[in-house]
Amino acid sequence: MVASTLELTEAHTLSFGTGEDALVRIDEPKLSLAGTSAEIHYADGFTQELNLQILGEHQLMNAAAAMAVAEVLGVDRKQAAGALERMKLAERWRMQLDQRADGVFVINDAYNASPDSMKAALQTLAQLGRQGHRTIAVLGEMAELGEFAIHEHDAIGRLAVRLNIDQVVSVGMGAKLIHMGASQEGSWDGESKHFETINEALDFVRGMLEPGDVVLVKSSKSANLRLLGDDLMEVSV
Incomplete structure (x- = not known):
């Protein structure tokens, strides 16, 4: 949509992304618990590897935007890429x-949530699952969606099932539709659970964790799941 309006401006423009005509183009993205990497191609043919410590293929788009501005x-x-590679965390939560x-991994992404960011986080979790990790998604409400709240929460539950997330845990009344969507999509044998309180969800998740598991904690800030994510880092003796 943005690209289609370029002809309407006289300002200097630059492009980034996965398109062949981008000034900074992302190619062959890869994801692991060590971070996110890709080949970065410039319009003049120059290519370099980018290895981010931060997690998620969607972070590559942010990096490409920064590299286009740097260009x-x-x-x-190489200095621009190096600066991005040294960044260990975009922001807490x-x-x-x-x-x-x-040996349990916790991805705490519960500072904020929208349908797009929830999908990106679940896709990241699913990619890690395909690398042999059991995956648990602890999901809370996406706030301020208004009339779209019912549809969007239901869609996230269904998406989690389609992505083969091993265990979905929804927390709080505002997130119950995530559980209902997952159940209707085909999660009938306990792969989706709903809890009204954070403490109930925390006890359930703690009780099931094994070395190598990857837990995603994702919600809007108002749902307070970021605190559940912090608590999950404490190993019960």
Whole structure:
């Protein structure tokens, strides 16, 4: 949509993304618990590897935007990539990955949530699941959706099932439709659970965790699941 309006402006424009005509183009993205990587191609044929410590293929788009701006400002390409690669965390509770002493991984992404960011987080979790990790998604309400709230929460539950997330846990009344959507999509044998309180959800998740599991905690800030994510980092003795 934005690209289609370029002809309406006389301002200097630059592009980034996965399109062949992008000034900074992302190619062959890869994801692991070590971070996110891709080949970055410039319009003049220059190519370099980018290895981000932060998690999620959607972070590559942010990085490409920064590299495009750096290109226009005349920043050395390798220096620009190096600065991005040294960044360990975009912000607390935003795709914040931590490993517990017992080998459980917790991705705390519960500072905010929208349908798009929820989908991106679940897709990241699903990719890690395809690498041999059991996946648990602890999901809370996406706030301020108004008339779209019912549809969007239901859709997230259904998406989690389609992505083969091993366990879905919805928390709070505002997130119950996530559980209902997952159940209607085909999660009939306990793969989706709903809890009204954070403490109930915390006890359930703690009781099922095993080394190598990856837990995603995702909600709007008002749902307070970021605090559940912090509590999950404490290993019960």
